[in-house]
Amino acid sequence: MTLDILTSPALSVTHGFFTRKGGASSGVFEGLNCGPGSSDQSEAVEMNRARVAAAMEVALPQLATVHQVHSPDVVRLDGPMGDGAKPKADAMVTTVPGLALGILTADCQPVLFADAEAGVIAAAHAGWRGALDGVLEATIDEMVVAGATRDRIAAVIGPSISQTAYEVGPEFLERFLEDDPENGRFFINGFGNKYQFDLISYGLTRLRAAGIAHAEWTGHCTYSDPGRFFSYRRSVHQSEADYGRLIATIRL
Template sequence: MEAPEGIAREVDVARAGVLDLAGVAHGFLGRSGGVSTGEVAGLNVGYGSGDARELIDENRARAAAAVLPGAPLASVYQVHSAACVTLGDDLWPEAERPHADALVTRRAGVLLGILTADCAPVLFADPVAGVVGAAHAGWKGAIGGVTDSTIAAMEALGSRRGDIVAAVGPCIARRSYEVDEAFFQRFQAEDLANADFFAGGRAGHHQFDLEAYVAARLARAGLGRVEALGLDTYTAPERYYSFRRATHKGEASYGRQISLIGLT
């Protein structure tokens, strides 16, 4: 199958230096290199987008091949929670994906995948214990502690926090993320210092820095190193899907990109 017109034919894989140094296969993928068409043109991997299943299956296969050829893909049914699950020796069937927003494993030769379309994908690696993880951190999961749950699950597999590195991938940037006063007050109620992640906006509104908030939580958790890629999904329509951009444009659907990590 050919990539649709207007979308690059090569799969776009952004990588993080901290994960390269950890020696794990990983990638934050965008929308280029896929076979979906229309409003979700490109490498759409979201079954909930209304796209044809055979196209999504092809896109997922292309994504996996670009990161760890031949590896099966494990993902979860994302529900904007703080729940993290552990993948053992057996892959769960696609129809029986656990409801969670993060997953970890010590198993080599399998890719963990997280879908996003403005939320922050976070990939984790502990090269000492041989453990990797992936988390979907939308604002609900982020404030609810999904990254903390992921770290705890990695520790249960033998990791030490100081050995874990993490990277925050493409997500909506502060300049693109307007929120209302109630949203701001919710974060203030958690910690007054969270005001640092908001900038002033139009009357009764603020601009929220999701990436910085997630990165700060990771740093406070005591990880060895944290990297933020600084890639805004909203302002890069040819490179990334964005739920908020699709909403503002009045589109009927929106695509999802995938972030992958695995032990070789």
């Protein structure tokens, strides 16, 4: 099956938000599961990652991913990581041509950044915790250190869980209100004492407040399209044992 890759004209470098279509995995992981941390067969995951690398026109060792931990931590990459343990971080920045940065998600926001003129790119994993703790701003700051300027940086949020599918409890709302009372605008009332959180609008607001040139969302909800996207929350609601991970990639 052919790979299904979403792109944005806002990013004038090679990139792709890969859907689950076109992979070698089966069962609940059916399709392009790129998560080595899942319980999927390692051979299938490696084959899927190889297909992604080929689509990005790089060798598999040139496809860099990190051990994501829902942090605001960013690493600067000056070359391939090799076979050692991956650093714990949730964003990567590079100026190295031919090095593809890959972020894994299954509802959280995959965010790809580029200042094509300066030759600086980045990729970030921004779930609610990472976004609240500043991973998006930290990524932009590291891009600036690497030579980018805010007025040239474009950022695109890929397939993520939308507000209609993101139900949270009152303690979740309180955490955001404690950080900034204005965060109440990202919540609407749900059923009972529940709320629905607009993660994407929250991410876009923080990106734009950081002063970059452009920020947008591709408009795709992971939860509501099971044929195209993996979703952690959907897997929980369906009592599935595990779930696949989507990959978003960018390279110079």
